[in-house]
Amino acid sequence: MLTEDHVREALRQVIDxxxxxxxxxxxxxxxxxxAPEGIYVDLIMTTPACPQSTYLSDESERVVRGAANGDARxxxxxxxxxFWEPARMSAAAKTIMGWPG
Amino acid sequence: xxxxxxxxxxxxxxxxxxxxxxxxxGEGRIGWPVGNADLALLHGPxxxxxxxxxxxxxxRAVALGKxxxxxxxxxTALGGAALIAGHPQAGALALSAGSLVFTAMSLAxxxxxxxxxxxxxxxxxxxxxxxNLVWIFGGDAAPSVPFWAAFLVLTIAGERLxxxxxxxxxxxxxPTLFPPLALLLAGLGLGSWPLFGLGLALLTLWSxxxxxxxxxxxxxxxxxxxxxxxxxxxxxxxxxxxxxTGLVPGETGAFYDAALHxxxxxxxxxMVYGHAPVILPAILRVAVxxxxxxxxxxxxxxxxxxxxxxxxxxxxxxxxxxxxxxxAAAIAxxxxxxxxxxxxxxxx
Numbered sequence: 001m002l003t004e005d006h007v008r009e010a011l012r013q014v015i016d017x018x019x020x021x022x023x024x025x026x027x028x029x030x031x032x033x034x035a036p037e038g039i040y041v042d043l044i045m046t047t048p049a050c051p052q053s054t055y056l057s058d059e060s061e062r063v064v065r066g067a068a069n070g071d072a073r074x075x076x077x078x079x080x081x082x083f084w085e086p087a088r089m090s091a092a093a094k095t096i097m098g099w100p101g
Numbered sequence: 102x103x104x105x106x107x108x109x110x111x112x113x114x115x116x117x118x119x120x121x122x123x124x125x126x127g128e129g130r131i132g133w134p135v136g137n138a139d140l141a142l143l144h145g146p147x148x149x150x151x152x153x154x155x156x157x158x159x160x161r162a163v164a165l166g167k168x169x170x171x172x173x174x175x176x177t178a179l180g181g182a183a184l185i186a187g188h189p190q191a192g193a194l195a196l197s198a199g200s201l202v203f204t205a206m207s208l209a210x211x212x213x214x215x216x217x218x219x220x221x222x223x224x225x226x227x228x229x230x231x232x233n234l235v236w237i238f239g240g241d242a243a244p245s246v247p248f249w250a251a252f253l254v255l256t257i258a259g260e261r262l263x264x265x266x267x268x269x270x271x272x273x274x275x276p277t278l279f280p281p282l283a284l285l286l287a288g289l290g291l292g293s294w295p296l297f298g299l300g301l302a303l304l305t306l307w308s309x310x311x312x313x314x315x316x317x318x319x320x321x322x323x324x325x326x327x328x329x330x331x332x333x334x335x336x337x338x339x340x341x342x343x344x345x346t347g348l349v350p351g352e353t354g355a356f357y358d359a360a361l362h363x364x365x366x367x368x369x370x371x372m373v374y375g376h377a378p379v380i381l382p383a384i385l386r387v388a389v390x391x392x393x394x395x396x397x398x399x400x401x402x403x404x405x406x407x408x409x410x411x412x413x414x415x416x417x418x419x420x421x422x423x424x425x426x427x428x429a430a431a432i433a434x435x436x437x438x439x440x441x442x443x444x445x446x447x448x449x
Contacts, residue, residue: 017379019267020317020324026267047263049210049222051160051376054383078166083214086266097316099269 002068004032007039010067014059016052021096023056027088030079038073039064046084053078106385112159112171113384115178117436119151122185124429131425132418143184145242149249150196150233151181153369157256158203160380165206173202197233200252204230217275218262221282225255228289243353246361247289247297253369254285254338258304261331265311274311281307294352298345298360305338323378323391330375333403337367340410355421359413366428367406374399374435381439388446389439398435405431 011029012022023029023043031042041060045053061076068074095101126144129136154177162170180195204226211219232248239245265274281303288297309315312335318328344360378389405427412420 015324017323017327018264018317019313020320046266047210047216047219048213049161049164049207049219049260049263051164051260051383052379053164054386055379058382058386080213084266086270089267093267094269097267097269097313 002034002039002072004034006067007032007034007041007064010063011041011060013063014056016056018052019097021093023060025090025093027084027090027093028056030082038075039068041074041076043076043078044082044084045078048080104386106387109159109163109384112155112174112178115182116152116155116159116174118185119147119155119178119181120432122181123147123152124432128425128429131422133422133426139187142242143189145246145249146193146196146236147181147184148365149253150177150200150229151184153253154196154199154203154229155181156373156380158199158206159384161203161206163384165209167206167209170202170206170209173199173206175199176202193233193237197230197237200226200230200233216263217278218259221255221259221262224286225252225259228252228255244292247292247294250297250301250361250364251285251289253365254301254304257369257372258282258308261308261312264313267313268311268316271311278304278307278311292350294348294350294360295346298342298348300342301345301364302339302342305335305342308338309335326391326395327375327379329396330371330399333399334368334371334375337363337371337403337406341368355413355416358421359410362406362413362428363410366402366409370402370432371399374402377435377439378442381443387443389442390446392438392442394438394442398431398438401427401434402431 008024008029012024014023015021016023016026019026028043028045029041030044033040041064043057043060057076057078061074064076065074122140123144125136126140126147130141130144155174158173158177162173176195176199180192180199183195184192204223207223207226211223228248229252232245232252235248236242236245262278281300283300284296285300285304288294288300312331314328314331317324318332320328341360341363344356344363348357348360378391378395381387381389405424408427409421409424412418412422412424
């Protein structure tokens, strides 16, 4: 049985190529919901002009589908809000980007 | 129902048509026996408005997810085609319409997210539209070139400022951005290449200090490749800015050629090379997995541009010509590399 943690772990494979850090640690994953009809992932972007939104959502869909062995319907949505802010980054991501510990 | 790939491919192909024809026009301009005198005059409009305008407009429309936004690349694609077909007025009008829709997209972004970086993206769109209007009313593309340069520089600067938020906060980050921007815009308003160049050089130094590449260069794979593209592009932008400080009004000689190509080929194409493996999948929904071979066209681009700029500065025409041909080869090699990567990824 796939759990939210499994999905979150799968999403760590999706790397933002401009930053080199996965979207979970960057704080781009807003919500994960597992329902009988499918797996739902909500992403947020840093801006509505983000050129990578489709790339990141397609990659997310691919890895979650892989984690679900193709058995479940997977839906990834890029939300209009909220927008990303630095406080959403994990401690690991901040360390990589040079934030003081 | 037609797939996303098939719906967007014609727009991208139209951008590619402008690119190819623009390159042929450019080669004719430096003396290779291709194209004709009329086509040579269209080198800048085709490369900047027809190619970059279409690709950046398509990228922005995909990101914004509004159907009307696709009007920007549609108009610029038609505009490029009209220029190629020998209808300069219709082409200029369509390209202007595309830049206005693009500016409207920038405004929509600003209304949704009021930040300094979205305002800079908006200024980029405005500069492009203003350059097109100058072109239409003046009938000559040369006075529009600084506006078109500002379009690309401000668009890239806005995107990089946005990403700088991943770095530790620094209270002077945004305030120190304003003087270079003010110089750049003053250069634009006053028609002064030296002011524009000084602004560009300072903006590049600001970027080198504040861009995430300082961190991402230590990573591996695609992230490092993107960082190397960016850093090498910044080096050319700095060179372009310094060269521009020595330009006088109306200058169109070898020094001008060196400054402009350092910016448009060295800086802008480096950005294109770095982001194509990410943007192409977003636009066409095709996989472009990172390959080490991506560095080959990048190396050819920089080497050939070095040759071209050396030819310009030493005033050795043959060296300039071979460098220019090398630039075209680097772009062709990059396209072939991307296509081969897409095809091999689909076979797997």
